[in-house]
Structure formats: C-alpha cells, structure tokens
Amino acid sequence: ARKGGRRFAYITVEVDPTSDLAMRDNRYPITEFGVENLVSRLIDVAEEEAALNECSVRYFRNAKVDGRMCTGIEVTKQVQREDSRFYQAKIYIDNELQVPIHFETYDWPAKEGGEPQLLEQYTYRNLQVNLGLTDADFDRNNASYQLRKPAKSDR
Structure with a gap:
C-alpha cells in the first residue's frame, strides 16, 4: 500500500x-476483486439457483452506472432458505466493454414488506481492458514497488 x-x-x-x-x-x-472472479462467482451462483427454479429474473436496458450505458439483470428469490446467499442480486453489464461493472446483493427484508438490506456492492470505475500487463506487474518482489523487506522480528 x-x-x-x-x-x-x-x-x-x-x-x-x-x-x-x-x-x-x-x-x-x-x-x-477482479472482474474474472466476479463473473466466475456469478456463474456458480446462477447455476445453483437455476437448479432450484425459485428465482425471477428481470432484464432492463438503458441502465446507467457512472454515466456508462449498461444492461441490468435483477435476480430475486421467491423462496427464503436457511442457506440462501442473498434475496436479490443486481448486475450491470457495460454495453461497450461487455463485462460487469457494478454488482450488488441484498438480504431478505427484516420484516414482511420492508426494504431489503444491502449486503455488498462493488463498482469497477474507469475500467480499461487489454492493457498488456504481465505477471511482473503484480509481483510483490517487483523492485519498482520498493517494498521494504520484513525485519527478522516481523517474520
């Protein structure tokens, strides 16, 4: 850091x-936190939920996230289960980049008819793709990061 x-x-x-x-x-x-991990998690959850057949899915075009045009997908569970990860999920796919740039999930409302409670929310801003980065750009041993070596007492 x-x-x-x-x-x-x-x-x-x-x-x-x-x-x-x-x-x-x-x-x-x-x-x-990467987009690839988010997509992988979304696919896993979607496959699990599709098998239960207890969700409604709504698509909406012309949604905006930080001024970027997106397609929104809203998944709402119809049946509350003890092992439910969420009540509602909203995913926004950037129309130009074709990747999710915003994701949020909600827990079941505390009481019937109440508002769902936000569990998590992530937004990828100023996303650039295909920058030609290499593994060295993410290596903690990269000398250009000038990370201090832990003292012997830190180990």
Whole structure:
C-alpha cells in the first residue's frame, strides 16, 4: 500500500490481503476483486439457483452506472432458505466493454414488506481492458514497488 498521507507518503508497506486491516468492511480479499472472479462467482451462483427454479429474473436496458450505458439483470428469490446467499442480486453489464461493472446483493427484508438490506456492492470505475500487463506487474518482489523487506522480528 502507498499514499500514507503527507507525512508518510514515501513509505511503502506490504499488507496481507486477508489480514483484519485489509478485510475491514470487505467480504472478500482484494485478490478476489477482479472482474474474472466476479463473473466466475456469478456463474456458480446462477447455476445453483437455476437448479432450484425459485428465482425471477428481470432484464432492463438503458441502465446507467457512472454515466456508462449498461444492461441490468435483477435476480430475486421467491423462496427464503436457511442457506440462501442473498434475496436479490443486481448486475450491470457495460454495453461497450461487455463485462460487469457494478454488482450488488441484498438480504431478505427484516420484516414482511420492508426494504431489503444491502449486503455488498462493488463498482469497477474507469475500467480499461487489454492493457498488456504481465505477471511482473503484480509481483510483490517487483523492485519498482520498493517494498521494504520484513525485519527478522516481523517474520
């Protein structure tokens, strides 16, 4: 992580993506936030839910996320089960990029007729595809990141 404010802007440290600090207010570690992981999770959940045949699906065109034209998909469960991951999911597919750029899930309303409770919400902003990045661009040992080596007492 970088950008430690004015006083510590020069300091670069490595943070375990599954640590309490990194996971604060997150359901998944940063290593799972990519579009490919989101699509994979959506497919897995869709296959599980389709087998139950207990959801309604609504498509809507001309939705917008951060000014980008999208196709929206709203999945709402009709039957509440103890192992339900969500009550309602909304996915927004960018019409130009053809990838999801916004995703949100809701839990069942606390009481009948109430509003569903937001569980998670992710938006991919300023997304650029096919940038030619390599594995080295994501390697913690990349010298250009200037990560400090842990002291012997840190190990």
